Every structure is written in C-alpha cells, then in structure tokens.
Amino acid sequence: MASMASEALPYELTGRRNQKARTRSALVAAARELLSHGTTPTVEEAAEAAAVSRTTAYRYFPNQRALVAAAYPEVDQDSLLPDDPPDDPVQRLDLLLAATNRIVRDWEMQLRAALRLSLEPGAEPTGPVLRRGRVINWLADALEPLAATHPDVDRDRLAVAIRAATGIEAFVWLVDVARYPREEALELMRWNGRAILRAALDDGGP
Numbered sequence: 001m002a003s004m005a006s007e008a009l010p011y012e013l014t015g016r017r018n019q020k021a022r023t024r025s026a027l028v029a030a031a032r033e034l035l036s037h038g039t040t041p042t043v044e045e046a047a048e049a050a051a052v053s054r055t056t057a058y059r060y061f062p063n064q065r066a067l068v069a070a071a072y073p074e075v076d077q078d079s080l081l082p083d084d085p086p087d088d089p090v091q092r093l094d095l096l097l098a099a100t101n102r103i104v105r106d107w108e109m110q111l112r113a114a115l116r117l118s119l120e121p122g123a124e125p126t127g128p129v130l131r132r133g134r135v136i137n138w139l140a141d142a143l144e145p146l147a148a149t150h151p152d153v154d155r156d157r158l159a160v161a162i163r164a165a166t167g168i169e170a171f172v173w174l175v176d177v178a179r180y181p182r183e184e185a186l187e188l189m190r191w192n193g194r195a196i197l198r199a200a201l202d203d204g205g206p
Contacts, residue, residue: 020060023050023052023056023060024060024070026050026051026052027046027047027050027052027057027060027061027067027070028067028070028071029050030046030047030049030050031046031049031067031068031070031071032071032110033049034046034049035068035071035109035110035113036109036110037109038109040064040068040113040116040117041064041067041068042064042067043057043058043061043062043063043064043067044057046061046067064117065117068110068113068114068117069114071110071113078137078141079138079141080095080096080099080100080138080141081095081096081099081141081142082095087145088145089142089143089145089146089149089197089201090194090197090198090201092142092143092145093139093142093143093162093193093194093197094190094193094194095142096138096139096141096142097166097189097190097193097194098190099138100135100138100166100167101186101189101190104167104168104171104186104189105182105186108168108171108182111168112168112172114168115168115169115172135163135167136159136160136163139158139159139162139163140155140156140159143155143158143159143197146158150200150201153200153201158196158197158200161196161200162192162193162196162197165189165192165193165196166189166190166192166193170189170192171185171186171189174188174189
C-alpha cells in the first residue's frame with residue numbers, strides 16, 4: 001500500500017525532497033530565462049540550460065506545456081489593492097489595473113508563451129497554462145463596493161468585460177497588430193478598463 005501511495009505522488013515529492021526542489025527550481029529558472037529572450041523552451045532546452053539531464057528533466061515536466069505552466073508568473077494574493085484601499089470603485093480599479101499592467105510588462109514573454117500554447121490545436125483553453133480566474137477574482141475585489149452603491153450592475157459580467165479589454169490578449173493585439181509602443185498599449189488598456197466601468201455606472205451595463 002505504501003508503494004502505491006508513493007507512486008501517486010509527483011516525482012519531486014518522493015525522497016530527497018530538498019535536492020529535487022533545487023533541481024525543479026533550476027529547470028523553472030532556466031525556462032524563465034529562455035522565455036525572457038523570446039524562446040518558448042522545450043524540456044530538452046531547459047534541461048541543457050540548467051545543466052540537468054534530459055531524462056531527469058522529463059521526470060519533472062513530461063512536456064513543454066507543463067514546463068511553461070510552471071514558468072508562468074504566480075501571484076498568490078487574494079487582492080492586489082493596497083492595505084487601505086479607497087472606497088471609490090473607479091480608483092480601486094485604476095490601482096488594480098496599474099498592478100496587472102506591471103505583471104504584463106514584467107512577464108510579457110512568459111504570458112505570450114502561455115497564450116501561444118493555449119491556442120495550439122487540441123489544447124484545452126481553460127487548462128493550467130493560462131490559469132484562468134485569478135484576474136477575475138482581483139477584479140471582483142476591486143469592484144466589491146458596487147454591491148452596495150450599484151446593485152443593478154452585474155459585477156461578474158463587468159469583471160469579464162474589463163478582463164477582455166485589459167489582459168495579455170489585448171496587449172498582444174495592441175502591440176503586434178495595432179503597432180502601439182508597449183507603454184502606450186498598457187496605458188490604453190488601463191483607460192479601457194476605466195471606460196468600461198464608467199459606462200456600466202452610467203447605464204447599468206454590461
């Protein structure tokens with residue numbers, strides 16, 4: 001029974017955990033470094049960069065999608081607002097959008113790689129590569145005062161509308177298709193979010 005239980009655990013959680021944690025961290029760091037230079041690394045490429053054997057690397061990451069998912073930026077906070085946020089939802093949203101813009105700016109290549117892999121034929125669009133739901137939760141936190149001040153506004157739909165105009169997908173279109181400089185694209189996404197919120201406050205939409 002003990003043998004069967006150990007087989008169900010991820011490789012890095014079975015025996016010599018500290019050493020395995022260091023190996024996994026080295027592979028993730030190598031993947032992030034390659035991503036920062038515009039390369040979407042294979043498991044073999046990350047292994048070479050981390051000076052880890054390919055066989056060992058595949059024990060941690062069975063495929064490229066798993067590797068890129070591990071290199072995806074992790075922000076575990078339930079809220080990105082300051083400790084004493086304002087009550088005004090427009091100000092709260094603007095603070096949140098400034099924070100999410102920093103994530104897009106700092107992790108652009110990792111986010112692009114995750115988006116690219118999520119669009120491959122047969123890929124599950126709601127799978128772990130894009131980690132859907134995190135930004136929606138932050139938006140829900142920013143928009144929470146509307147429950148008391150504008151109960152007619154569907155905050156869930158509003159959060160989705162803002163996310164659609166402010167995420168990595170919108171950023172890629174603005175930079176690659178519309179040819180906006182990166183900082184201008186980020187500022188426009190911030191403006192988009194505020195505009196959608198103000199429209200909802202004016203007419204009760206979306």
